[in-house]
Structure formats: structure tokens, C-alpha cells
Amino acid sequence: MKLYVVGTPIGNLQDITLRALEVLRSSDLIACEDKRRTGILLKTYNIKKPLLAYHDHNKKTMTPKILSMISKNKMVALVADAGMPGICDPGFYLIREAIRAGIEIVPIPGPSALVTGLVISGLPTDRFVFEGYLHRRRGRRRKQLTGLRNEKRSTVIYEAPSRIIRTLEDILEILGDRDVALVREMTKRFEEVVRGKVSEVIEELKQKKIRGELTLIIQGCDEK
Known part of the structure; x- marks a missing residue:
């Protein structure tokens, strides 16, 4: 069981890494803060994947659902609006709860x-x-x-x-x-x-x- 923590560009969309694109294309679900902003990134690279809004207002209700999907061997990627998830954003909560649930955290480094x-x-x-x-x-x-x-x-x-x-x-x-x-x-x-x-x-x-x-x-x- 793995949660992929994917770094995305902080501005220029060309700054995304090849590995990040590969993970996003392979994911069954992408958890993101703002579906509109992440949608722009995915559209730029012709990636069509289900998006789940994950933010401060719903993190406590969405976290169990995401962990349940991972436990069923679904590939889930976590992204922030910009940069690395977990830095001043709700991604920290999901990462912590995933660790407590015995899920491996796989970092896909990106801009900060x-x-x-x-x-x-x-x-x-x-x-x-x-x-x-x-x-x-x-x-x-x-x-x-x-x-x-x-x-x-x-x-x-x-x-x-x-x-x-x-x-x-x-x-x-x-x-x-x-x-x-x-x-x-x-x-x-x-x-x-x-x-x-x-x-x-x-x-x-x-x-x-x-x-x-x-x-x-x-x-x-x-x-x-």
C-alpha cells in the first residue's frame, strides 16, 4: 500500500518532472486542494484522471475514504495547488494518517x-x-x-x-x-x-x- 506525494510546479507548468507526469498518468485517483487549478495542469499534459477535492474544510472526512481506496490497492497521488504537498497545506494531515495506517509514503520531489x-x-x-x-x-x-x-x-x-x-x-x-x-x-x-x-x-x-x-x-x- 502506497501514497504518492507528488510535487507540482509553483508557477511555470514546464517545471514538472517526468517522474511526476508518469505517476499522475498511472494514478487511479488524484487528491488535490483545488480541482480547477490541478485540472489546468492535467489538461496541459493531456492527463485525464478522477480528481478528489482535499482541503482544510474536508480533510477529516476525506482522509478515511482515501486510505480505504489505498487499502484496496488503488493508486492515489496527492498534490498541492503548487509545490510539494504537506508544506503549509492539508497534505500533512493525510500523510500523517497514512503513516499511522501503515501505508508507505512515496515522495515524487518537485519545486518548492x-x-x-x-x-x-x-x-x-x-x-x-x-x-x-x-x-x-x-x-x-x-x-x-x-x-x-x-x-x-x-x-x-x-x-x-x-x-x-x-x-x-x-x-x-x-x-x-x-x-x-x-x-x-x-x-x-x-x-x-x-x-x-x-x-x-x-x-x-x-x-x-x-x-x-x-x-x-x-x-x-x-x-x-
Whole structure:
């Protein structure tokens, strides 16, 4: 019994691997966050397979159904909207429950916004910490940032366009005017990297409309 965890492109659909395509073509079922987004990928490569929506709102009811299919020797592939499943998405829950059920997890590696953003940031990559999404509420977000004040490694976070300026302002106040790199729309047509001090990046962002998926890399305290 196996669950195939398949990495998919974070933007440019040509970044999918040959092995990922082979697994998707061979699967009996593909569990995905958004059937529309995954459908675009499958259509691009002429893959016609049943899709099952698997997201935060239904993961507890869908997980037993997926595990049951695997136990009946059905080949199931798990994909995220973009990148590797299990990173800041409900795939983690399915993977954990599959392991508990004695199911083998087969990784099909693919792109990751976390690693890609870090590599092109220009900040140290030998040691880093990933914080995922900071909390939406300002008080809890500031508490998280306070806990990073003495972090010596580069820190990577994901953030939404609607909150990025407020988050950067909190970073400036709590962590100081460190070097940061904000990576937007990686591998897509409007890919952009904004590098500089936190204060400089804030001023630049205030002059433009911020769209797309954002990855922020923050300098460690020892690098200042």
C-alpha cells in the first residue's frame, strides 16, 4: 500500500518532472486542494484522471475514504495547488494518517517556493528556519516575531499581499532594519525579487499594487 506525494510546479507548468507526469498518468485517483487549478495542469499534459477535492474544510472526512481506496490497492497521488504537498497545506494531515495506517509514503520531489526563494534571496542559505505563515492577528504575529529576535539563521516566511506591508512594519519595529528579500510570483511571467533593508522594501511596496504569492526571507541577527 502506497501514497504518492507528488510535487507540482509553483508557477511555470514546464517545471514538472517526468517522474511526476508518469505517476499522475498511472494514478487511479488524484487528491488535490483545488480541482480547477490541478485540472489546468492535467489538461496541459493531456492527463485525464478522477480528481478528489482535499482541503482544510474536508480533510477529516476525506482522509478515511482515501486510505480505504489505498487499502484496496488503488493508486492515489496527492498534490498541492503548487509545490510539494504537506508544506503549509492539508497534505500533512493525510500523510500523517497514512503513516499511522501503515501505508508507505512515496515522495515524487518537485519545486518548492521555500527553497527557491531562499536560493535567489542573496541571504545565507547554509542554515535557515521556516516559519510558514505568520498569524493574521497583529498581537500574535508580533509575539511570533519577538521569538525570532535572536534567531541567527535566515528566516523564511510566506505572506499574503494584503498583509505584507503590515508584517514588514512589525519586522522593522521588532527585529530592526535588517536585509530582506521579498520574492513574488516565482517562475511566472511577472516574477520579481525586491531586496534591501526592511524600511527600503516597505517604501518600494507602497508605490505599487502587490499581487501574487509572496515568500519573504529575513536576515539572521548575526549577519547584521
